[in-house]
Amino acid sequence: MTSTFRRSPLALAILSLLETGPMHPYAIQRLIKQWGKDQVVNVGQRASLYRMIDRLDEAGLITTTGTDRDERYPERTTYEVTDAGRAATRQWLAEIVSTPRNEFPELPAALSFLLMLTPETTTELLEQRRAHLARRLADQDAKLETPLPRIIAIEDDYTRAMTRAELTWVEGTLADLRDGSFTWSHAELAPLADASMKAAEA
Known part of the structure; x- marks a missing residue:
């Protein structure tokens, strides 16, 4: 399934950030904004982020590592990138950087x-x-x-x-x-x- 996963800036951002260590979706969204990546990756809608995380999980590019329970926050599932996810990240980067694409702006x-x-x-x-x-x-x-x-x-x-x-x-x-x-x-x-x-x- 990983070979047919349709890449996107959001998917690339999630995989790349998870290479720094396991994170839950809220932390991913916050880090994207802190690093200023929200200027090139659309994370305005948290629902879109969660949908993409679910798709990456189903494709085997990321996997869950556990669920955090804290009285101050709702349950938070933590994810980490898989070996397949690391390979996909590097393949996407190589394709995007090396080959111009008509993106129909x-x-x-x-x-x-x-x-x-x-x-x-x-x-x-x-x-x-x-x-x-x-x-x-x-x-x-x-x-x-x-x-x-x-x-x-x-x-x-x-x-x-x-x-x-x-x-x-x-x-x-x-x-x-x-x-x-x-x-x-x-x-x-x-x-x-x-x-x-x-x-x-x-």
């Missing part, structure tokens, strides 16, 4: 249908995105004031570079929209749409 999908909007509306929306990106980049740069060893937070290097690259692209596109070198109209696009429809129906 939302923005390129939206851009591919931007012709549904007007250039004026597009300009307004991209100005809003630029403001969001500028704030995000400022927050990311602020994290540099409390530096960690690079290997602990190397994903911050990547996300900051990606944010900066996207901000540069948005600013360049806004410049083209404002000077008129990038524009369109539904009237001009209508014949192209008609031709495409006829070709699709042929």
Whole structure:
């Protein structure tokens, strides 16, 4: 079953953290947030974390080591990574780091249908995105004031570079929209749409 387990950032995070020692789900979630990994791994919903832990357990990638009982907290099941889990972690890391993958993010999908909007509306929306990106980049740069060893937070290097690259692209596109070198109209696009429809129906 391990060979068919579908990898995910959350599964990778759980397996990797359990290599530091046995933990219960709450501790895993807390450690992900303490290490800032919640910026690249979605742990906002605890139910998703528990579902993933159950799936990893069923696949034999982790196993239970016991249940903690404390009057202050509900029962907590502790998990540890198995040899199969360690092997899967290294295989996933090798595949992800070495081979680019088309992950179908939302923005390129939206851009591919931007012709549904007007250039004026597009300009307004991209100005809003630029403001969001500028704030995000400022927050990311602020994290540099409390530096960690690079290997602990190397994903911050990547996300900051990606944010900066996207901000540069948005600013360049806004410049083209404002000077008129990038524009369109539904009237001009209508014949192209008609031709495409006829070709699709042929």
